[in-house]
Amino acid sequence: MSDLQKKLQEAYNSVSMPPDLKKKTLEYIHEQTKQAEPVTPDQTEPAVAEDAPLVGDMQVVPGGAVIARKRKRSRTRTLALSLAACFILAILSFGGVRIYTFETAYVGIDVNPSFELGINTFDTVVSVQAYNDDAQKLLDALDLTGKSYDEAMQTLAKNKEFSGYLTEESFMDISIACDNARQYQALQETSESYLAVLPCEGVCHGVSAELRAEAHHQQMGVGRYEIALELVELDPTLTMEDCQSMSMREMRNRIAALLGEDASSSSSYGWHHGEGQGQGQGQGQGAGRHR
Amino acid sequence: MREKEDIEDKITRFGDAVWRACLLYFRSGPDAEDAFQETYLKYALSKDEFSGDQHIKAWLIKVASNQCKDMLKMASRKNIELDDSLESHIVAPISANEQPGSLYREVLAVMRALDDPPRTPLYLAVYEGYTAQEISEMLDAPVNTVYSWISRGKQQVREALS
Numbered sequence: 001m002s003d004l005q006k007k008l009q010e011a012y013n014s015v016s017m018p019p020d021l022k023k024k025t026l027e028y029i030h031e032q033t034k035q036a037e038p039v040t041p042d043q044t045e046p047a048v049a050e051d052a053p054l055v056g057d058m059q060v061v062p063g064g065a066v067i068a069r070k071r072k073r074s075r076t077r078t079l080a081l082s083l084a085a086c087f088i089l090a091i092l093s094f095g096g097v098r099i100y101t102f103e104t105a106y107v108g109i110d111v112n113p114s115f116e117l118g119i120n121t122f123d124t125v126v127s128v129q130a131y132n133d134d135a136q137k138l139l140d141a142l143d144l145t146g147k148s149y150d151e152a153m154q155t156l157a158k159n160k161e162f163s164g165y166l167t168e169e170s171f172m173d174i175s176i177a178c179d180n181a182r183q184y185q186a187l188q189e190t191s192e193s194y195l196a197v198l199p200c201e202g203v204c205h206g207v208s209a210e211l212r213a214e215a216h217h218q219q220m221g222v223g224r225y226e227i228a229l230e231l232v233e234l235d236p237t238l239t240m241e242d243c244q245s246m247s248m249r250e251m252r253n254r255i256a257a258l259l260g261e262d263a264s265s266s267s268s269y270g271w272h273h274g275e276g277q278g279q280g281q282g283q284g285q286g287a288g289r290h291r
Numbered sequence: 292m293r294e295k296e297d298i299e300d301k302i303t304r305f306g307d308a309v310w311r312a313c314l315l316y317f318r319s320g321p322d323a324e325d326a327f328q329e330t331y332l333k334y335a336l337s338k339d340e341f342s343g344d345q346h347i348k349a350w351l352i353k354v355a356s357n358q359c360k361d362m363l364k365m366a367s368r369k370n371i372e373l374d375d376s377l378e379s380h381i382v383a384p385i386s387a388n389e390q391p392g393s394l395y396r397e398v399l400a401v402m403r404a405l406d407d408p409p410r411t412p413l414y415l416a417v418y419e420g421y422t423a424q425e426i427s428e429m430l431d432a433p434v435n436t437v438y439s440w441i442s443r444g445k446q447q448v449r450e451a452l453s
Contacts, residue, residue, distance in 0.1 A: 004449055005417050011398035012418045017310040021324060022302045026295065028328045029335050033292055205433035210406075214443075226435040233442045 101126050105178035105187055106212060107149065109156075111165045111200075112247040113138050114221030117152060119178075123186055125152045131221045132244065138162055149187060153194045171249040172202035173223025177212045200249075220244065227251045234258040293335050302331060305348050308419065312352045315402060315414055316359035326362055330355040352419070353429050356411050401451040408432075409444030416441045 103118035103126060113135035118127030125144050130136035138161055144152040156162050166172065174191045178184040184206060191204040207222050215225035218240055228243035231251050235258055243251060309330055313323040333354050341347045402410060412430065415421045416437075423441065427434040 007398055008417045011395040012311055014395045015311050017306040025328045025331050029332050032332055226439045229442045230438040
């Protein structure tokens, strides 16, 4: 047991539930479940008849209660609403360009090339960012911006240079940072269908904005950063800089060897071909992008 | 709703674990007690079926964590100073010479000061003994992400305690 583990164990072993908390909790549960009774018909509010007498803006209902009545919408109000709608449309038109270029999701791809695609709300690639020389060379030769994510992945699949990295021995990590459930699901489905036709193993998963920021601080793709953290933890002789030059497969094999596991198994890693887990919590930022 | 005897049994067997999970988020006894009670109320009302004790314990810890986070979001309150009610739950010092009560408080305070994650994954891994795979299922996060949380959390706690 490490020193840290020992300290945490001893600290938390010293903490126990207050002796009276059990009794208080049972009483609380009893009170809460006793109060949760269905409303009886005579406890509901009286219905309002259409012909109930009016008193100014109020309406008298059976039983003598007075409630606010609904007023008919005036023509002036309708005109005001129409003008407001036109104004909003004008704003949206000017803002449309901004919306188009604003990244709402980031898809990181790590094999040995490590790069990231910035995706807008229409699932279109609006920016690309390379994290190593192999990726920079690849992205310089391709024009992925302006393509839908699906088209961008097909372009990559057909690219001879990128295909050279995707052998049976290699591994591709696709990470998605996105806080919109619809978009995340769409990107995940596209990614997994792409992984399914590749000769290499791969995984697609969600990542948080926080993790993405940490990875970029280290000038790494998110997938590479995650596995590098794990490898460095297991082998302190390695540094994050060492991991920069390793392929995903190489790092994965080293981890498996250190853990005494079969690198191709799907044990504690949960790494299956095309399996996605969780949902990212990324936030579009879009600063310093290569467009 | 579950039987009273069942609820009482789960409080007896897993109450300490749930209490500790609540103390990951709250320093004040009343706040942690509220979260504790709400957690068991949810257990009482839930229709989930469990595959065993470990499943129940993991469910309770997860619900307690979510409850605490919801309470913090709603109240947006800051942690108050360590009060008597928390100190009274720190028992059995190892050695009076080391003033372990203060050491324990320091460790607990360091853990509470961590962002979450990595606070909860680190606690689940190092204290409760869950594997990264189990934690990934509890927190609905990828296994690799859990590994990075645990690694980062350990580093931060070591730096804070050094």
